[in-house]
Amino acid sequence: MRHVLSTWDRKAFLAVAERHWPGADRALPRLSRCADHGLLWFGLAAGAAAAGGRPARRAALRGVASLAVASATVNTLGKRSVRRVRPVMDAVPLVRRLARQPVTTSFPSGHSASAIAFVTGVALENRRWGLALAPIAASVCxxxxYTGVHYPGDVLAGAALGAGAAFAVRGLAPTRAQ
Structure with missing residues (x-):
């Protein structure tokens, strides 16, 4: 089963690497860099907290707490327990590649975990805002x-860990609706 999943993962990666989407070559690497170290999500949280009143602050806080749990889990347990090598970048055009390549292992994707954790945390507090941010999180994933730094399986595992982190935070600090 592991061989089948690994084969699918590599084929899906190559399908994305070999496909050209006009406009994505510039936008997606920039978006990926903006999400480094959670900066995109912290910026969105700060903006929402400053402009949106108490409900926005609660949603932002829940999103940031979820991101923190996801990031800690991925970087302490995930990457250390599964030491998957990053994809070979031969099939990825130079224009898409990140200027600074990640040095950590590939599995799971920390960017995906952070993106989904933040958006899920926000959505658990305020469904509309969560839905509004979902396309940004999906694009980061x-x-x-697209930039060649993760296999699809890395991204899916990171996303699952991120959603789990948001629900764990909800278990520890119930939402207003609960």
């Missing part, structure tokens, strides 16, 4: 494959 896809950007990690």
């Amino acid at each position: 896809f950007s990690r494959i």
